[in-house]
Structure formats: C-alpha cells, structure tokens
Amino acid sequence: MNRRHALRHIALISGGLALIPSCDFSSDDILAAYEKLKVTTSEKDLLGVVSDTIIPSGEIRGALEIAVPDFILVMVNDCMEESTQARFMNGLRGFPGFAGKSFSKLSSKEREEKVLEGLRLEGENAPEDQQLKDVNFFLATTKRLTIQGYMASEYIQTEVIPYSLIPGAYQGKVLIADIQKPRING
Known part of the structure; x- marks a missing residue:
C-alpha cells in the first residue's frame, strides 16, 4: 500500500472521530407534518397517552387505536391561530x-385524576400560574378535540353507530325487543 494513501486514510478517520462527539444522535426529531407546531415524537406520544386516558379502549377501540392524536395535531396546526397554538404547545x-413523574407510567386511575385535576386548574397572574393556565387550556382543547375526532372517525361512523344518510321507513308499532342500535345521525 502506498504511504500517501495510508496517511490520507488516517487523516480522514481521525477527522471523522473528532466530529463524532459534536453529533447528537439522541435528539427527538421534529415531525414534519406539523410545521407550525414543532412537535417532537415524545410530545406526540404524550398526547396519545392523554387522549387514551380521556377515551380508553374497552369493548370498543380507544382514542389511541383510532389515531385521534394525529387528528388533534392536524386541527391545532391547521385551524388555530398562532397565539392559540403557542398556548397549546406551552x-x-x-x-x-404538572403531572409529576412520568405520566405514561401512572396507573389509569392516577392518570384520570391528573387529567381531572388539570381541567379544574385556575391560575392567577404570576408566571408560574400562566403555565398552569396553559396546562388547563391544553387539557381542555385535547378533551374537546379527542371527543370530536373520536365521534367523527370512520370506525365509529361505520361500525359502532352506523351513519344513515336517509332515515328508514316509519314504523308506528314496534316491540321494544326489536329495536336495534340507535342511529343518532340520520
């Protein structure tokens, strides 16, 4: 092997090794779909846990299984003013x-209590109270959009409460035992 090639390779390797400590490989990537919000994946996961606390899965799918957190972030990103988006993100x-230890590691009962406590928050005029107001605003907005996104989802509209564009025929005399699922939308 030529000595010049060996020296060039050593210089490239040592230069690369010098740059590695300055690279941050553990950073949370900002999701590109929500350009106005600058949401990271861990924040989206937290939003998913909060929405799943509001509508948990049971006999039917929960909010997290229907991808309601994506609906919430799209609505906040596209439909709210910048000041409202800033409050939501704060x-x-x-x-x-506010939640103390890791919210996702709490039991479901403790998560429910934290969400209810956050919805009851009232702040004064101090800066730390502004943070509490923002947490209250975040939880209230998340609750409203979770319910809206859940009830408007394809799963709910097709499988749980089927949507009927045109109401069925009038039946004046029906036994209560023959009544099927209610059709609240038609």
Whole structure:
C-alpha cells in the first residue's frame, strides 16, 4: 500500500472521530407534518397517552387505536391561530412538570385524576400560574378535540353507530325487543 494513501486514510478517520462527539444522535426529531407546531415524537406520544386516558379502549377501540392524536395535531396546526397554538404547545410541554413523574407510567386511575385535576386548574397572574393556565387550556382543547375526532372517525361512523344518510321507513308499532342500535345521525 502506498504511504500517501495510508496517511490520507488516517487523516480522514481521525477527522471523522473528532466530529463524532459534536453529533447528537439522541435528539427527538421534529415531525414534519406539523410545521407550525414543532412537535417532537415524545410530545406526540404524550398526547396519545392523554387522549387514551380521556377515551380508553374497552369493548370498543380507544382514542389511541383510532389515531385521534394525529387528528388533534392536524386541527391545532391547521385551524388555530398562532397565539392559540403557542398556548397549546406551552401546555403540552408543561404538562409533564404538572403531572409529576412520568405520566405514561401512572396507573389509569392516577392518570384520570391528573387529567381531572388539570381541567379544574385556575391560575392567577404570576408566571408560574400562566403555565398552569396553559396546562388547563391544553387539557381542555385535547378533551374537546379527542371527543370530536373520536365521534367523527370512520370506525365509529361505520361500525359502532352506523351513519344513515336517509332515515328508514316509519314504523308506528314496534316491540321494544326489536329495536336495534340507535342511529343518532340520520
């Protein structure tokens, strides 16, 4: 092997090794779909846990299984003003501090209590109280959009409460035992 090639390879390898400590491989990537919000994957996961606490899975699918957190982020990103988006994101980022230890590691009963406590928050005019107001706003907005996204989902509209564009024929005399699932939309 030529000595010049060996020296060139050593220089390239040592230069690469010098740059490795400056690279941060553990950072949370910002999701590109929500360009106005700058949401990371861990924040989206936290939003998923909060929405799953609001509508958990049981006999029917829960909010997390229907991808309601994506609906929430799209609605906040596309339909809200910048000041409202900032409050929502401040509340989302301040929620782990409000919840104490890791919210996802709490039991379902403890998560419900934390969400209810956050919905009852009232703040004064101090800066730390503004953080509590933002957490309250985040939870109230998340609750509203979770219910909206869940009830408008394809799963609910087709399998749980089938949507009927045109109401069925009038039946004046029906036995109660013959009544089927209610059709609330038609």
